[in-house]
Amino acid sequence: MSAALSIQQLSKTYGNGFVALKNISFEVQRGDFFALLGPNGAGKSTTLGIVSSLVNATSGSVKIFGHDLASDMTAAKKYLGVVPQEFNFNAFETVFNIVRTQAGFYGMPGTLADQRSEHYLTKLGLWDKRDTPARMLSGGMKRRLMIARALVHEPKLLILDEPTAGVDIELRRSMWDFLQQINAAGTTIILTTHYLEEAEFLCKNIAIIDQGKIVQNTSIKALLQQLDAESFILDISENLKSVPEITDYKVSLEDQHCLLVEVKKGQSLNNLFMQLEAQNISVLSMRNKSNRLEEMFISMVEKNLESQGE
């Protein structure tokens, strides 16, 4: 069975000579919830731009459910729904017309287009706003409008470019729920995000792209297992003036009530607590210094920079 998305040896050099993608290849399997991560300017948006036919590839091929985007364009595009990073609707059109018109672009007959538009606008909580011009909506509503528009032809592959950027926490949670529902119902989802917590929470597999190359393509679980060490912050009740003497762990003082401890992979925490106990230091609470995936991500991008000698 063909993959939901198959990218082979894709390269892109822009007119100004900027090389955005250097021969990248990866696949996204059917039913996957896939994250495409990378620092700003790494090539994420270029990759998604090529997949959505907004950017011309310099070389390489893109297949969507086995249909080549160049030679079998119509079939390939029918499988694809895109939610871009920036608002790209006509701000003067009404919410309903925007979604309804998109259905028409796919050749959907009138009655079905009306039903689907109502269905997805209701699902995304926008049905009450159907006659409002899009420019009057709040930021979160505009983003949901773009999701409804992308779903109206019921694509089997949905691409979201930073869907939760600038969205408040409550709405982000409800958007996550919604995306998990449609993924569970069989839609393959590809997501780019700057919130690594989001990728860790939602996605099964991941590709990290940096300077136009794929530096990692694996499952999130496998990726996290590669972490050599995790950093924890311990909140301490006592007033600490200096770093306590603790063997086997790298310990430093964040401030007088916080200890930063680096725990190597496979190392037990019990020994740490016993040593703290022996010195009459009581730990009130404990948390990860940063999101685990974020640590992984930063170390990977740094390694990539070093290997480039920059």
Added chain:
Amino acid sequence: MNNKELLIAIYTIVRREIRRFTRIWPQTLLPPAITMTLYFIIFGNLIGSRIGQMGGFSYMEFIVPGLIMMSVITNSYSNVVSSFYSAKFQRNVEEMLVSPMPNWIILTGYIIGGMARGIIVGFIVTLLSLFFTDLQVYSLTAIIVVTLLTSILFATGGFINAMLANSFDDVSIVPTFILTPLTYLGGVFYSISLLPEFWQGVSQLNPILYMVSTFRYGILGSSDINIYTSLAVIVVFTVSLFAIALSMLNRGKGIRT
């Protein structure tokens, strides 16, 4: 996409285009009505009555067909150039680019949208002209054919302009510096037989002359130029512009990086 889906897609674009220019009618339908009424009053009535005959007809009778054609030209052009440029500017052109619609459908949809506005405004101006003169219909076929072809031609021109435009200034350059002079020099206000021979020859390089003449022939039954030559010239221009527009769209000129 099968034929039915293609038809739905074209219909969707056309409907959206018509909805756009009717929603903003004070910017699209009202101004030509006012301008053309002023032309009728000032040139047709006040000045025209002192000019006497032009090409064998009263000056009012002579300019009405030209002014109708001028409205068709300006409005088909500006509908497509503003609509498609603003779709580029607001980036909602991407809605069409991600969809499976072939490029020729997008182009045809916009052209029909432009034709619709050109023809509706032409109709409004025709109705207004009836307050000033009696219009005859000498050849309905010539009127219909030349109106359709002209609106296709200028709608396509507007599309090319929109693809090349990088700013709202670029949208008005062609109408101001090319379209308006060509229209004024295209025999709307005078018969080219009044010109010295050399300038008659130069005038024949102006495509608008052929459209105005053929339309005037359809109404008055008299023309500066053989109407079959005219139609042939218009068809050649239309087909060439369509091919240019489609090839630019296929290359993604101005809309795909």
